[in-house]
Amino acid sequence: MTARLAAGILVSALIRRVENEGGSAAVLARGDATGGALLIQLAERGVPGPLIERVLDRDGNYVWGPTGPQDAAQRADYIARRRKSDPDLWVLELDSTHAARIVADVAG
DSSP: OOOOOOHHHHHHHHHHHHHHTTOEEEEEEOOOTTTOOEEEEEEETTEEEEEEEEEEOTTSOEEEEEOSOSSHHHHHHHHHHHHHHOTTOEEEEEESTTHHHHHHHHHO
């Protein structure tokens, strides 16, 4: 099993990196600073892309993969349901042409 950064530190690092590369980032919902899970809404020039989440694979390693509905209109309801069952959940939007690469670099 690989070590994991505290959620608050990871969120700060992702925001800083996206903004340093000319993108924008926003915390849509704040979770637990230490152990909260993280949903990331990827976007490019304001157009929503995939919603991704870090999960454990069979070998105990963290990997990022798609989650939730593909339809952006249904995502708000999905996120609300997830936050209701897990109030420690962070929701972050990263708007950058390089958002997926940044997530892999920083939180891979």
